[in-house]
Amino acid sequence: MKEQIIQRIRSLQEEIRSLGLDAAIIMDRENLIYFAGVEDLEGGSLVIPVDGEVTLFCLWLEAVHMKEVSGIRNVVPYIFPQENVSQKTAEYIAGMGISKPKIGFTRYFISLKDFQCLQQAVPGIEVGDIGQACYKIRSIKTEKEIEYITKASEFVAYGMKAAVEAVKPDVKETDILAEADYAMKKAGSEGASFRMQVLRHDRQQLVHPYAGDYLIENNQPVVIHLGASYKGYTAKMCRTVFLGDVGEESLKIYTTLIEAQKVAIDSLIPGVKSAEVYGNVYKYIEEQGYGKMFIDYIGYGVGIRQSEFYPILGKNIDHIIEANMVVDVLLPTLYKPKAGGPRITDTILVRENGCKFLTDFDRTPIFR
Template sequence: MKEKIGERINNLQKEVVSLGLDAAVIKDRENLIYFVGVEDLECGSLIVPAKGEAVLFCLWLDANHVREVSGIKNVIPYMFPKENISKKTAEYIAQMGINEPKVGFTRYFIDLQDFLWLHRLVPKIHVKDIGGVCYKLRSVKDQEEIDYIRKAAGFLQYGMKAAVDALKPNVKETDILAEADYAMRKAGSEGATFKMQVLRHDRQMLVHPYAGNYIIENNQPVVVHLGSSYKGYTAKMCRTIFLGNVDKETVKIYNILIKAQEIAVNNLVPGVKTSEIYDAVYRYIDDQGYGKTFIDYIGYGVGIRQSEFYPIIGKNLDHIIEENMVVDVLLPTLYKPKVGGPRITDTILVKKNSCEYLTSFDRNPIVKNF
């Protein structure tokens, strides 16, 4: 692990130099897992300078553990609440002695306290978003990462089976999800990294819905989208279950999505642009008469985060697929009012000459009659 962490930090340092930055600051949990190798590190800050060794600030109780696991030499503990991570980070950047330092931060993961301390101690700082850089560095998985994702993926079949078994009319979405989550937890999952979905039909064309206190009725499709994790790495899977007599066009749409997923996986080979995968899928969807109801993104990288932003499989994107990338396919439904909504998603490992479904559950329409 220590050698691996050193290599990851070195790769980030090369990007810092390439971007003309003086340093990168990593504070978010997912990138700390990747660049430090500790999945239970909170309130930490990894600073990677353009020259010299990285330094990690963490709570004093975690310091010995972090040194042992990561191999990072410069682990500096701090005492909370007398000290805080935002001030320690800003102080370090100020002490670099650069008048107008250029520093990269991962997007979404700098809070108000970070900003206030930087503004106070480093008023001439220039910041740059390195979120995309980090996602790209994380996109090709090593064997240990693949093993962790495969382990997480294995838990999903227990959750999906529990959801299918429990699904019936006149129960709440959250009741079904509780059964699924319990089954996955018993199997060994450390929990989902996103808000999971059990969705009755009228909620399936929302962008980011999740299971709520909504009653499921008979004669409708129900989307079940589950996530699990292991050692900080995640997997996800989505299926659609049909209760009773469902509109024939809705069933047709699900079968079209099954075929579209097969087309995507068949085109998911090292060296291909993700736009080429999307185009192959779109041509099929359009030939079926649903081109105008199809969205622009159909898959994302999967790793520490359930939807990593490299690679993205989508329209006009030149992200390049490489061996040992892990992605989810097929994300969207067909957005046709009243009949659209079914979804199917699997976690896929890209191999040299083929792909492997890491998630395993029947992909055909599942019908339950009451």
């Protein structure tokens, strides 16, 4: 195996051991990219025992390619539809000869079929959650990963420029997003890893909105939240465009968030706890009179996933910030009825000597 993949697997084996597990099964695309080093594996799985070598399962047509790309020696092919990855993985676990084995999964990424096959093939199997462990291992980026995220960040800037230029009254949110998406893909993006946002004002305080069949109206802020990817790694950025004559309070909220973002970035130094970063930001927000309108989370890790769950920047979160982490800052708006909604977000690299903006685009209010 490649040295980098060996180190990643060893780190996960240490986590498996500390959790009292016998093995981990990786079946989601994110962690297959990270722990197997392959971007184009579908219908595959990686079994990582607490000790010993790993085994990768894939479709037989891809077996030679997967062995070459990953460097993993134990690549087991299966022929579909006579066989499937759920069945082959379950048979392997049963063949380990462990009575009532304890197996770790990333909790969000296992199908019912996978679990049913394991239950049938391995009576008494116990399962554990390795999701947090995987995110923590992934949180500190190599220089190559940083290179990929930086490239994705460059693509986002192309998209933001195109989106800003497309904002005008009586244009659909989806039409503006189409211009941005085309610009990013033309620049080299492999696509966004989330449902991107172009939002007129009355939709900006929803929890998870995305661009829809809604007309942009004049004299209001328009939120644009875009993402791009490169070689499986992502970046994202959010800006607010002020179209026509916008209310003073909405503009004040945006300028407040710009300053709050600066506070967060100044606080992001290796060794600090997430809660301290959040506390500094909240203190500033409260001083501006918006404390009751601010939520408990202001950012997440960025990597293979656009929002990774280590580190999380938030209230009472004890995650430790380390050099070479990449995070998004600042996540929320200020939730004030009628005026709230504007947002600003950037992808930020933490270094020993300070933070670096990977997304590069005008951070002052944009007027159209």
